[in-house]
Amino acid sequence: MAATKEEIKELAEHIYDLDAEVYVHLGSSLGRVFNRDRERCVNELTELLTTRPQGHLVRSELGLIANMARTIEDKEERAMCMTEYNRILNEVMSLPTSFASGDVIDxxxxxxxxxxxxxxxxxxxxxxxxxxxxxxxxxxxxxxxxxxxxxxxxxxxxxxxxxxxxxxxxxxxxxxxxxxxxxxxxxxxxxxxxxxxxxxxxxxxxxxxxxxxxxxxxxxxxxxxxxxxxxxxxxxxxxxxxxxxxxxxxxxxxxxxxxxxxxxxxxxxxxxxxxxxxxxxxxxxxxxxxxxxxxxxxxxxxxxxxxxxxxxxxxxxxxxxxxxxxxxxxxxxxxxxxxxxxxxxxx
Amino acid sequence: MAATKEEIKELAEHIYDLDAEVYVHLGSSLGRVFNRDRERCVNELTELLTTRPQGHLVRSELGLIANMARTIEDKEERAMCMTEYNRILNEVMSLPTSFASGDVIDxxxxxxxxxxxxxxxxxxxxxxxxxxxxxxxxxxxxxxxxxxxxxxxxxxxxxxxxxxxxxxxxxxxxxxxxxxxxxxxxxxxxxxxxxxxxxxxxxxxxxxxxxxxxxxxxxxxxxxxxxxxxxxxxxxxxxxxxxxxxxxxxxxxxxxxxxxxxxxxxxxxxxxxxxxxxxxxxxxxxxxxxxxxxxxxxxxxxxxxxxxxxxxxxxxxxxxxxxxxxxxxxxxxxxxxxxxxxxxxxx
Structure with missing residues (x-):
């Protein structure tokens, strides 16, 4: 999938929003991965999504969000967040510049x-x-x-x-x-x-x-x-x-x-x-x-x-x-x- | 199982006989592991069954007999030989001096x-x-x-x-x-x-x-x-x-x-x-x-x-x-x- 810069930025926005959403559900000061203003975070994420090897940090950030989302007590809210997380993860993984692209296989x-x-x-x-x-x-x-x-x-x-x-x-x-x-x-x-x-x-x-x-x-x-x-x-x-x-x-x-x-x-x-x-x-x-x-x-x-x-x-x-x-x-x-x-x- | 010398000798005789049996079924000059006189072979086998580390050679000999027995075409004859083989193998494995005794487990x-x-x-x-x-x-x-x-x-x-x-x-x-x-x-x-x-x-x-x-x-x-x-x-x-x-x-x-x-x-x-x-x-x-x-x-x-x-x-x-x-x-x-x-x- 050859994603345009616009599409990648949209993906970054979704990641930022998911983090905010998880944060809302957990209702505490805990759990925010991106705790600065939206524009700066989205720009940095967009950059990371198109850069290797630093791009692997996106993996850790997504990992943190998923780890948190799984602790949401309300079953429906948790399922919604996890569905969105899976959708985002699939999209990130399919980026040609993603941390998940390429293989070590012989x-x-x-x-x-x-x-x-x-x-x-x-x-x-x-x-x-x-x-x-x-x-x-x-x-x-x-x-x-x-x-x-x-x-x-x-x-x-x-x-x-x-x-x-x-x-x-x-x-x-x-x-x-x-x-x-x-x-x-x-x-x-x-x-x-x-x-x-x-x-x-x-x-x-x-x-x-x-x-x-x-x-x-x-x-x-x-x-x-x-x-x-x-x-x-x-x-x-x-x-x-x-x-x-x-x-x-x-x-x-x-x-x-x-x-x-x-x-x-x-x-x-x-x-x-x-x-x-x-x-x-x-x-x-x-x-x-x-x-x-x-x-x-x-x-x-x-x-x-x-x-x-x-x-x-x-x-x-x-x-x-x-x-x-x-x-x-x-x-x-x-x-x-x-x-x-x-x-x-x-x- | 603490086997007596007599019991081990009997086991050796069973191994010798199984080899001869397999040889009869295959009906050719191929396939005899123990091709010398019964007494000498049985004595050597008895010795091997109680000796380590040379005892591991019994494993190879049994392996050879099993490899051969599996080539017997007649299904019933094959099953009979394999049943006897399995019985012998279990008995050998349960000997305290057997190649299979002891473990490497921590x-x-x-x-x-x-x-x-x-x-x-x-x-x-x-x-x-x-x-x-x-x-x-x-x-x-x-x-x-x-x-x-x-x-x-x-x-x-x-x-x-x-x-x-x-x-x-x-x-x-x-x-x-x-x-x-x-x-x-x-x-x-x-x-x-x-x-x-x-x-x-x-x-x-x-x-x-x-x-x-x-x-x-x-x-x-x-x-x-x-x-x-x-x-x-x-x-x-x-x-x-x-x-x-x-x-x-x-x-x-x-x-x-x-x-x-x-x-x-x-x-x-x-x-x-x-x-x-x-x-x-x-x-x-x-x-x-x-x-x-x-x-x-x-x-x-x-x-x-x-x-x-x-x-x-x-x-x-x-x-x-x-x-x-x-x-x-x-x-x-x-x-x-x-x-x-x-x-x-x-x-």
Whole structure:
């Protein structure tokens, strides 16, 4: 809406009058935002309505008037003032110079963010939840329980390591502990891990072919790029929860919608949990262990994604698990994706 | 549940048998997690079920079995396997040594977190939403629109400055720009700001008495502690949105339930918005301006709260506004507090 100077002045007059009206109803010396003569106030308001960034002060002034208007005891009078307030607010907000104009949205990010209501109902992409977490925050428990409640597949470092180990064994090579910090159990290392293929519907031969593409890279890089391919393939075929693996950055780079969540907790809670899980660890050792692990995670993530690990502006959402608990965090995420009502969707 | 060694071994046998069962249904060489002899696998599983932290590997193994079981085509067979899986999972989770035992929850934080469903319905505390935000993230617009949609009061730096200015004027002192980075408009500086009293129902004299308590402190400290008292008083009386003012830390320290949200966006989006709002700013200047402001905010917050500003583990939630947009962020928060359905609650 391109408003003329005249129209803006009229709007300023309405704001001044509303303030005066609210003041009359409250019947005391309290509550007047504009307490000087009409002309001067209207001129200043007109000026503010067309100026940025000072224009944001209009927001505070309108806020004050609304705060006051809500205290009017007579129900009808209050409703009248609030109706006028809403009308004025809408008009102010629609000004091209208004404090409310413009947005901070990144269209690409927004399109990929499955939390956005509009997105969720405008396509039938798979539900993919990427969880990054700090050790001791219970993030991995949240992911596992979430997958269980949603009846969707769950992928973590151990599962990926098992898959890649199998691929590699087929080539008579060893990439033991290839992902750097992914620790692989004897059981998983020796398991066929071929269930993974059934899921991705890709033949082992194809996997090996893909794997070969990265010859010439060092082992860790090969693992990373191989993982990236797997993740993108999976994303075309099924809903799943994926823990770490830089999956958020990989999916964003490939334009695949997903939800990215970072789970952490204050260091004291994390230390407590680390001690609980690793009997024999004392507080000092636990603290040192967590700091070292955080550094390693950050380095890995930053190296492969160019983003800063744990920085809120990389994720759709960061959750402090200490203020929800593990089950509370699961419930919270279910609520956010609108799945707290349906206990069972598919089996 | 204190399980005997015998019971745990039985559980391990059930896991092994479920894996074999799933393998039979899938009828191929794919899908066997435990592909060695029964005794050895059961013994290893029994060991894992009683050991932390290696016990978390059981989670991955169970995850793999579930991922596979969901691919069984025959509906009845699938349901049978999933029922057995759920039974086993519940039993494993209830083991005192299970990967799922223990929590990361901080009982104090959790009790104060109004996002927790249990909390929200177990008491009738006021709805208080504390928003911290980075300049250019649109956080302040989110707060204002949210207050408008919820029909609750909105308090920002300008409003607080006006109140404190008025209090101070009564004492013939000047605390102009006292809050450090709170910029006060001429209009607001000259407004009576007494609407605030109507809200807090505290006489000016009382406020001055409170204010006097902090004599001997420097001006900024006095303002901070005065704000803290106001915020705690308000929290006893009404629902509101409060922007910044370290309100999250103040309310936590005073044991008052609230929701704390941190809103930010990637630096490029913030620069874009800063330029849009402050015409004449170039990219380089905008970047410098934002970095300086972030530093100032962090310093203020850290100084008064001892917490680290913008660190995800201080807040109940961090939201990346670039992946929602301003209106999208408002909708998202409304959804989280279960207020997306009721357009009008009270006027």
């Amino acid at each position: 269209p690409i990010l927004a399109k990929l963010n499955s939390f956005n209501v509009a997105n969720r109902f405008s396509n039938d992409d798979h539900l993919i939840i990427c969880i990054s977490w700090t050790y001791g925050s219970g993030g991995i428990d949240v992911g596992f329980k979430l997958a269980d409640k949603l009846h969707i597949n769950y992928y973590d470092a151990d599962i990926f390591a098992a898959v890649l180990k199998r691929l590699d064994a087929e080539k008579d090579k060893t990439i033991r502990d290839a992902a750097g910090y992914a620790h692989v159990s004897e059981e998983l290392q020796q398991s066929p891990a071929s269930e993974f293929e059934a899921v991705t519907h890709m033949s082992l031969k194809d996997h090996i072919k893909y794997f070969s593409r990265y010859h010439g890279l060092n082992r860790q890089d090969a693992v990373f790029f191989n993982q990236s391919d797997l993740i993108c393939d999976m994303a075309k075929k099924e809903d799943f929860i994926i823990m770490g693996r830089c999956a958020d950055a990989i999916l964003t780079n490939n334009g695949i919608p997903h939800i990215s969540i970072y789970i952490t907790a204050p260091i004291e809670q994390r230390i407590q949990r680390a001690i609980e899980v690793n009997s024999g660890l004392d507080r000092k050792k636990a603290r040192h262990f967590l700091k070292k692990l955080d550094k390693k995670h950050a380095h890995y993530y930053n190296f492969y994604t160019g983003r800063s690990w744990g920085n809120a502006n990389n994720y759709d959402l960061c959750i402090n698990s200490a203020s929800y608990g593990i089950d509370g965090t699961v419930d919270f995420i279910l609520r956010m994706i609108g799945r707290d009502k349906d206990k069972k969707k598919s089996e | 009982p104090i934080l959790a009790k104060l977190n109004s996002f927790n469903v249990a909390n929200r319905f177990s008491n009738d505390d006021h709805l208080i939403i504390c928003i911290s935000w980075t300049y250019g993230s649109g956080g302040i617009d989110v707060g204002f629109k949210l207050a408008d949609k919820l029909h609750i009061n909105y308090y920002d730096a300008d409003i607080f400055a006006a109140v404190l200015k008025r209090l101070d004027a009564e004492k013939d002192k000047t605390i102009r720009d006292a809050a450090g980075y709170a910029h006060v408009s001429e209009e607001l500086q000259q407004s009576p700001a007494s609407e605030f009293e109507a809200v807090t129902h505290m006489s000016l004299k009382d406020h001055i008495k409170y204010f006097s308590r902090y004599h001997g402190l420097n001006r900024q400290d006095a303002v901070f502690f005065n704000q803290s008292d106001l915020i705690c008083d308000m929290a006893k009386k009404e629902d509101f949105i409060i922007m910044g003012r370290c309100a999250d830390a103040i309310l936590t320290n005073n044991g008052i339930p609230h929701i704390s949200i941190y809103i930010t966006a990637p630096i490029e989006q913030r620069i874009q918005r800063a330029i849009e709002v402050n015409s004449g700013l170039d990219r380089k200047k905008a970047r410098h301006f934002l970095k300086k402001l972030d530093k100032k905010h962090a310093h203020y917050y850290n100084f008064y709260t001892g917490r680290s500003w913008g660190n995800a583990n201080n807040y109940d939630l961090c939201i990346n506004s670039a992946s929602y947009g301003i209106d999208g962020t408002v909708d998202f928060i409304l959804r989280m507090i279960g207020r997306d359905k009721d357009k009008k609650k009270s006027e």
